[in-house]
Amino acid sequence: MFGDGHPVVTFHQLRNWAECHHWEGFKVANFEKYDFSKDSCLYFSWGKQKASTLSLSYLVVIDMFNALNALSEDG
Structure with missing residues (x-):
């Protein structure tokens, strides 16, 4: 366990x-x-909510810049 109370998850467990x-x-x-006292496995579904949202936001911004770049090349 790390100092924050979360266990070390192996690559095999993660997969x-x-x-x-x-x-x-x-x-x-x-x-x-987040309360994991009843079901520790919720760590894998609840814990990724923020990361998924941030990742999606980042991809949307990249896609918008790619679209703007494509428009500027055609002009």
Whole structure:
């Protein structure tokens, strides 16, 4: 475990996160509004919400710049 209470997740576990319910001893500390005390496996679905939103926003901005670049080349 790290100092923040979150466990070290191996690459194998990360690739097979859907099998989390079968892992022995997998516990995650609560974080802000997220309560993982009943189901630690929610860490993989709730925990990625912010990162997914940020990633999507970043991709939209890149796509907008690509569109503007394409318009400026045609003119």
